[in-house]
Amino acid sequence: MVAEVIEALRQQGLTVSFDGVNLVLEGAVDTLDASLKDAVKRQKTLLMSQLAPPVYFGAQPLHCESAGAIRFVLVAWFDSRVVVWSPHLERDQLEETVRSSPSFGGAGIKVVCATCPSIPPIFEQMAAVGRRFCVHDVRRAFRLTNGALPLDVQWIDTADICRAAGYPSDIQKLVTSTPLPFHETVKLRFGQKPSSRQHRSLHDDLVGGAARSIATQNLFEILSGFYDPVAAWGHHRINNRGVCVDVQLAKNLHAIWTQSYSQVMKPIQDGTAGISPADLRNDAKFSIWLRTHGLAVTKFNRDELSRLLHTIESGSMSFSPAVLHVVQAKLFLLRPLGSQLQTMLDICDADGRLRHQFVSVGSHTGRFASDESQLHNFQRPDVRIANHSSLISRSSDPHNFLTCLPPGVRPDDAVASLRRFCLIAEQGNRLCIGDFRSIEPRVLAWCADEPRLLEAFREGRDPYVEMAERLFGRRLGKHDDLERQVGKVVLLGAGYAMGAETFDDFAGKHGVDLASVGLRADMVIQTFRSEYPRICGNGEINGMGLWYAVDAAARHSVATGAVTHAGRCEFHHDGSTLFIRLPSGRWLCYRNLYLECADSCGQASLRFDHPKNGRVNTWGGKLTENIVQAIVSDLLIASLVRCEQSGLAVVMHVHDEIVVEAKIESAESTCAELSNIMESPPDWARDVPLEAKTRISSRHGDG
Incomplete structure (x- = not known):
């Protein structure tokens, strides 16, 4: 892409550079091939991304807040200029504080103060010519500035770059616990415990904004080798586009959850259940309460408590009604669906779209994550609900909705299952x-060069079924969905050297109770390891399996x-x-x-x-x-x-x-x-x- 365009220009005796505002072609421009000229126009933004230094931003909250709105100051550095902007201050006050601060001095540095209510025109000019905007933690900056920063520019987030480079993303941790060479202003600001809000002055806040912008510049210049401009370009476009939300359905589900939550929590809040809301939230105290009612429970995840609730509701053991109410309430607390739905509604733009919800480097390995609305954590539709469309049509009436739930499906199950259905195509679209x-098992087999697994994938066979048939010792039919799910969990979990106990927990979290289908975790692990020796051992990768070769x-x-x-x-x-x-x-x-x-x-x-x-x-x-x-x-x-x-x-x-x-x-x-x-x-x-x-x-x- 960009590298290819630059190389093609070089071969025609041309060079491309950046003069601070525009791209400049130097050489025999008149002889430029028409197709290459068109490529330069189409790739202008990406060329600018590689050739032009970014505009570095630092956003800092002011030491006091007005009712209902965050007050902030923004400091930006670019092309030997500093722009200090706060729509919450008087211009004279801002200029006087800037003049008295050594952080804004320096030969050849031009400082501009702005107190306009919307983003200063100079930033719009930089965006118009394709300049990149660079900030540390772009989501923090957007929230802090109440959406005043432009979204339709190429943002570089040095917090993502830090994670890609194996460093923490918190600036104070970066300054105090890494050898990265920060500017002295950054070291002074972040190398010590920050002063409390009530003891901070406007000068402190301006220095904080300046230090953040300088830290952003330091980080980008030091770690730019871990920045992929092409991937960032795609990520930026997707985040800007956003996904459409069925706002009415989200509101209906929030109302259903709120009503159900109130009903479930009533025995807790009025004291008839014998446990306070605070103790219910505390696992240790909840465990003690259960023991006093004849139940010894050590794990408090949703799967374990759902199984416990099923036992209580089945009537196979006798418990007081309070136990049923308390376990139901605990399950509701483990699923904060009300706040999650409200967050989705709060951050939805006026056109009904959710934007900027994806974090490009959400983990050490570079995998994506989702922000605020947690799109990556939406539960898959519950298989016990055969007709989600019917529930959606009834969602405007909570009573009608709740009376139509299938047996065994609790209100929180239904709301969680329908949350994905809030993400829709616009009218006229799909x-x-x-x-x-099965992409992880495919890549695992490829890394290990495991012939049996690679062959199955290349021939279009189903390795999940083949693993299940090996475990159960029989051929599977088209209705053996549970057995296939067991095979799937084995291939997804056993490929990374899990021991039997860990795998048993892993299977439970994925809805598979090994004991209930007649399997033992140790037997499952042994079967997997004997089936795929190039992954697990006794293979031919340097005389060992992949795990041991990597180690x-x-x-x-x-x-x-x-x-x-x-x-x-x-x-x-x-x-x-x-x-x-x-x-x-x-x-x-x-x-x-x-x-x-x-x-x-x-x-x-x-x-x-x-x-x-x-x-x-x-x-x-x-x-x-x-x-x-x-x-x-x-x-x-x-x-x-x-x-x-x-x-x-x-x-x-x-x-x-x-x-x-x-x-x-x-x-x-x-x-x-x-x-x-x-x-x-x-x-x-x-x-x-x-x-x-x-x-x-x-x-x-x-x-």
């Missing part, structure tokens, strides 16, 4: 939904500094950080990774500084999981970018699923194009056996 089928490669590189290879990846330790180069060319970074804490057998642990979780252990199975999930993320990003380049309007993506909005009359052809894109891997993964399943729907939950 959602074209493409899902990468050995990491340990050898840490011990010797040598470049090693395993699982189609390259490992290099520079004395403090382990870098794993993925097949795409992207790096996974494990900061301060060393061999520590030898166990009784003399085996040292691999320990590193996790961006979120502090000092943690890792091992071959965990590193394999990180690698596979990172490659899956790279494949998703490649497909998203190709969709955008092809003119497909991606409105959202959930895990391994891409959702495109298209006109009704072009939905079929859009689905075909989406499938072709998703099943055509990039050159670095050309032999990964990808498969995509597509469907057309007016609502995301349908199908």
Whole structure:
């Protein structure tokens, strides 16, 4: 793309540069080929992204707040200029404070103060010529400025870049716990405990904004090698486009949940259940209350409590009515659907679309996450509800809705199941939904070069069914859905060196009770490991399975500094950080990774500084999981970018699923194009056996 255009210009004796405002072509421009000239026009924004330095922003709340609105100051640095903007201050007050602050001095620096109610024109001018805007934690900046910042520009988020580089995203942690070379202003501001709000002055707030903008510049310049402008371009377009919301359905579901919550919590709040709302929220006190009523429960996740509630409701054991009320109330508290639906309604734009809900680097491996509305955490439709459309049509009447629920489906189950149905296509459009089928097992098999699993995928067989048939010792029929689900959970969970106990918990969280289908976790793990030796061991990858090859490669590189290879990846330790180069060319970074804490057998642990979780252990199975999930993320990003380049309007993506909005009359052809894109891997993964399943729907939950 951009690199190809620049190289083509070079071959024609031309160079392209940036003069502070525009792109400049130097050389024999009159001889420029028409197709290349057109390419330069089409790629102007991306060319600008690579050639022009960004505008660096720092947003800071002011030391006092007006009723109902956050007051802020914004400091921006670019082209030897500083713009200080706050619509909440008098101009004289702002200018006087800026003049008295050494943070805004410096030879050749022009400082402009602005107190206009909307964004200063200079920012609009920069956006109009394609300049990128760079800020640390763009979602924080948008919230802090009450949406005053423009959305339709190319934003660079250095918080995402920090996570991609293996660092924490919090500026204070970056300053105090990493060796990154920050400017002295940043060190002074963030190297100590911040003063409390009531003791901060306007000068402190201006310095805070300046320090944030300088820190943003420092981070981008230091870590720009971890920034992918093409992926960021696609991510920005998708976030700007947003997805349409059925606002009325969301309001109806919120009303249903609120009414049901009030009914369930009534015995708790009026004291008749014998436990206070505060104690109900406290797992330790809740456990004590259950023991006094004859129940010994150690796990308080939704799956365990749902099973407990089923036991109580079945009448197989005798309990007081209070136990039923309390367990129902606890289950409601574990699902804060009311606040989640309200958040979705609050952040929905006036045109009924949810925007800027995706975080491009949401985890250490580079996988996406979702912000505020938590689109990635929407529950899949409940299989016990045969007709979601019927419930949707009744949602305006809570009583009618609740009386039509299928047996065993609680109100919170129904509301959670219908939340996906709030995401819709605009009138006259349809959602074209493409899902990468079994992508993690496919990539795992590819990394391990596991012939049996690769062959099954390439021949269109169903490895989930084949694993289930191995476990149950019989052929599966078309109605053996539960057995296939067992096989699916095994392939998704056992591929990363889980032990039997951990896998048993994993299966339970995915709705599979191994004991109820006559299986033991240790037997399942042993079957998987014997079925796929190139993943688990006794294979031929350097004489060992993938888990052990990855573990050995990491340990050898840490011990010797040598470049090693395993699982189609390259490992290099520079004395403090382990870098794993993925097949795409992207790096996974494990900061301060060393061999520590030898166990009784003399085996040292691999320990590193996790961006979120502090000092943690890792091992071959965990590193394999990180690698596979990172490659899956790279494949998703490649497909998203190709969709955008092809003119497909991606409105959202959930895990391994891409959702495109298209006109009704072009939905079929859009689905075909989406499938072709998703099943055509990039050159670095050309032999990964990808498969995509597509469907057309007016609502995301349908199908």
